Amino acid sequence: MHVLGIVGAGSTTLCDRLAAQLDGRVATVESLPESATEPESTDGVAAAYGLSPDGNWVGTGDDRDLDGLLDDLSAEYDYALLSGFPDARVPTVALAGADAANVVAEAETADSADVASLAAEVDAHEPHVTLETLVERAKADPLEVYAGAIATFTGRVRAKESESDDPTLSLEFEKYDGVAESKMAAIAEELEARDGVLRVLMHHRVGVVEDGEDIVFVVVLAGHRREAFRTVEDGIDRLKDEVPIFKKEMTTDEEFWVHDR
Template sequence: MQPISIVGPGAADLAGSLADRLDGRVAVVDAAEPEATDGGVGVRDENSEPGTTPDASAHTAIALDGDGSWTGRGRVDGLDDLLDGLAPDHEYLIALGQSRLRVPTVLLGEDLKESAVPGPVIAAADAPAAVDVEALLAEIDAAEPWITRETLVDRMTDGADADRAGAIATFTGRVRARDAPDDDRTTHLAFEKYEGVAAERMDVIAAELTDRAGVFDVRMHHRTGVIEAGEDIVFVTVLAGHRREAFRAVEDGIDRLKDEVPIFKKETTEAAEFWVHRQE
């Protein structure tokens, strides 16, 4: 799923223009006007009547309530969980009124042009009409997609060797708040990739692990940007004939990713901010 965040006055107008132009299923998550659905959630598909959601151009539209959570497929307390739930069924997501998402972001309004946001700023303008929509569409499609563990597993099980596999093993790395009970709490980590080199190295590792006897497919993904305590960082998934081959490949995959892939980590705690050298 390709996500984009639009922040500032007129975000909904720009979202409507984009949703009409994007080729695929589009979800719109609107946190700017939670009263639109009386604190609940509106969801529609292609067969629903227009005008029943915050954005009638979307295939799925969700309005968040005042505390930033939503109801529908169960209550979700984090925006990452929300995006993870939408990713398998949508090609695009447009988030409105959320300034903390680490996804490509459009800033609207004079006051927001220089705002610091976790994700890359791909456009900034005083008003929606000043945004080059064609250029924005190209930026969205070129951006890093929102990948989930379930996305990787689904891709593996759709493969030609899936009917020979008796095991799927996965590893998920997440941001821990503390190493020890008396440590300062980690609020977030920030990851930067050596562009191109990191992806190429992960592809090599996955291919070498897939060459092992009994291993049919290996996929991995490391998120970048600001990731908060409790949120997911990295996934390694393995499709194999038996559990032993699957477990070994998962363990070797994450070990090699941490040792060989140029990804740099800055940690922010309640007391300090510092770059973290590879030590795990």
């Protein structure tokens, strides 16, 4: 799922204009005042939903943050447009000089913004992918009718390897654009040539990933569990050994590129 933030006066208007330009399912998320986040339901209920017979629904609750919401949306939507989240770690369009953490484009007003170029901007950035995104993609594969197993691997940022280590605050990943994706695709294709392996999906995040967050996913759709488990292990081993992705570690004491040590 590709994500773009929009901040400044008219951000919701630009979200609506841009959504009409995007080819795929689009979700919009609007920043609300704190008072608007209370669930309109009976005491003691953390979330409340309304559902109509034709599939329309509304919901309210008090147990979501933005990262968690994007994780939930990523399995079902192609795009998420965020209105009014200046501190979000996503590429952001600033209207009328509004401040934001990661500005990739600017416009004076929502009506004057070039939505065609912004649509291209959305697709140019790294997508928001979770394990659930890849599992749902595997389940939707035409070959899933032959599958009796889905095996997964998730790599995450480890704070310490031993008690005496300085805690790791975050890792930063860089890759050779195009080369890393091509290599992962080639590895997946080779693994899919094995008997009983139907689909192999991989994703490695780039940029800053904080302590406790997920880094990399491998999902294998297979006829049986044995080939699924073997292939998911081989997949992550080959990804780490063969794909040109470089890691910088930030601890409480220092910063360093891991390949320099």
